[in-house]
Amino acid sequence: MGLRALHILKPFMAVLPEIESPLRKVPFNERILYTAVTLFAFLVMSQVPLYGIISSESSDPLYWMRVVLASNRGTLMELGVLPILSSGMIMQLMASANVIRVDYSLKEDRALFCGAQKLFAVLIASVQAVLLVFTGLYGNPTELGSVRCALLVAQLIFSSTVTLLLDELLQKGYGLGSGINIFVAANVCQNIFWKSLAFTKVATFRGLEYEGAIISLFHLIMSRTDKARALKDAFYRTDLTNVMSVLATLLTFGLVIYLQGFRVELPVKSNRLRGQRGSYPIKLFYTSSMPVMLQSALFANIFLISQALYSYFGNNILIRIFGVWEPMADSNQLTATGGVVYYLSAPHSILEAIFDPIHTVLYVTITLVTCAYLSKAWVDISGSSPRDVAKILKDQQLTIAGFRDVSMFKELKRVIPQAAILGGVCLGLVSVFADILGAIGSGAGILMTVMIVFQYFEMFVKEQMEGNLSMEAMTQ
Structure with a gap:
């Protein structure tokens, strides 16, 4: 049934553009060049404005998620990587629930599955583009007119398709890693750098201040006679990024780097070379950052749908149960103040978390459960399940010390799911902790x-080691 469903979609997949796999192994230096060009294309698209925008003063449904989604309002990267993540999440969860059946050992099944993901990404981008246009993100739809609305939707679909192809280009082996990873990392780093060190001045009720928190700290100390008040404004200002947010960001970076080193080392021995032993590491973050990526995409879609429904049917009781949106102080930006969606949004300060404990507890619980579930589900469908790892070890003629080939799978089944769930919970805890402290990004x-960054560092080390080995082989 599942395979037939994928085959039904096959004619539609043929109309999608595709990046051909390289016929040879692309040299490392060439892969770096492809990666740099792809990143440059993303940065350019993040600055090219959409044609046809009348107003940018309306509420932004993706306001709280833009950094994570590599999105930039009013540009070709309006949707960022949201359609790709949404498509991947839906398809992978459908596969894990056996709604569609895919045999990843068959090349045809893998190709059909990847093609279906691309098709759904384009369809999701189309739906999201329509929602953004008709909720008034670029101006009143009646003022925009049908031609401008159609042009805006077409631009969003086109740019999302280009983003999809850039990601595919890297994943097919032309570049390093995936486009999603490098786009998100670049966007977060750019955001942190700008909010910490920007020299642009912004008008506040206290007067003109530098947007960058660190620049503002030094400026306020040097320009004001009341040093205590200057320090208080620099560390705790609420209308712009403050120094406490910078410190929270550094603390979160340190915590993640520290936790990144936690792992369980399974002792393995070679069946081919007697006496040779090693270890197979099971990291605490076994599924890397994928659970929080998928969780962010899930929540972003819910926010987008809820705000769109509320803007048109705000008086309906069912819509209000789903989510109530009210404008923030001195801003047109809407924020969730009630309904289910409210408990999916993070408290944005320590005081907010303390004075609304029910919201905080429910948000933390939902986040941890979601991350744990997505982490465990990702293990089963990403080629890193106990059965997959057992096959890899067997192909390399390795066994876990003290276990036969038959019982090795049982030992991996005991360790890997628990590591994935625990890793997902830790990811959720760190994410919540950083959001409540107000960390930048x-x-x-x-x-x-x-x-x-760790993944790219490991890639560079691996390539360097392989290059050294090949050089040694040539000299011998």
Whole structure:
């Protein structure tokens, strides 16, 4: 049934553009070049404005998630990587629930599954583009007119398709890692750098102040005679990024780097070379940052749908149970103040978390359960399940010390799911902790950035080791 469902979609997949796999192994230096060009294309798209925007003063449904989604309002990267993550999450969960059946050992099944993911990404981008246009993000739809609305939707779909192809280009082996990873990491780093060190001045009720928290700290200390008041404004100002947010960001970075080193080392021995032993590491963050990525995409879609429904049917009792949205003080930006969606949004300060404990407890619980479930589900469908690891070890003629080939799978089944669930819970805790402290770039963004940087560091080390080995082989 599942395979037939994928085959039904096959004719539609043929109309989608596709990146051909390289016919040879792309040299490392060339892969770095492809990665740099892809990143440059993303940065350019993040600055090119959409044509047809009348107003940018309306509420932004993706306001709280933009950094994590590599999104930039009013530009070609309006949707960022949201359609790709949404499609991947839906398809992977459908596969894990056996709604569709995919045999990953078959090349045809893998190709069909990847094609279906691309197709759903384009369809999801289309739906999200329509929601953004008709909720008034770019101006009143009646003032925009049908032609401008159609042009805005077309631009969003086109840019999302280009983003999808850039991600596919890297994943097919032309570049390093995936486009999603490098786009998110670049966006988070750019956001942290700008909010910490920006020299632009912003008008506040206290007067003109520098937007960058660190720049503002030094400016206030040097320009004011009341040093105590200057320090208080620099550390605790609420209308712009403050120094406490910078310290929370550094603390979160340190915590993630520290936890990144936690792992369980399973002793393995070689069946081919007697006496040779080693270890197979099971990391605490076994599924890397994928659970918080998927959780962010899930919550972003819920926020987008809820705000769209509330803007048109705000008086309906069912819509209000789903989510109530009210404008923030001195701003048109809507924020969830009630309904289910309210408990999916993070408290944005320590005081908010303390004075609304029910919201805090429910948000933390939902986040931890979601991350744990997504982490465990990702293990089963990403080629890192106990059965997959057992097959890898067997192919390399390795066994876990003290276990036969038959019982090795049982030992891995005992360790890996627990590591995935615990890792998901830890990811959720760090993310919540950083959000409540007000870390720049959000807890999820910092988690993803640290792990992505670690992945690239491991890639560079691996390539360097392989290059050294090949050089030694040539000299012998």
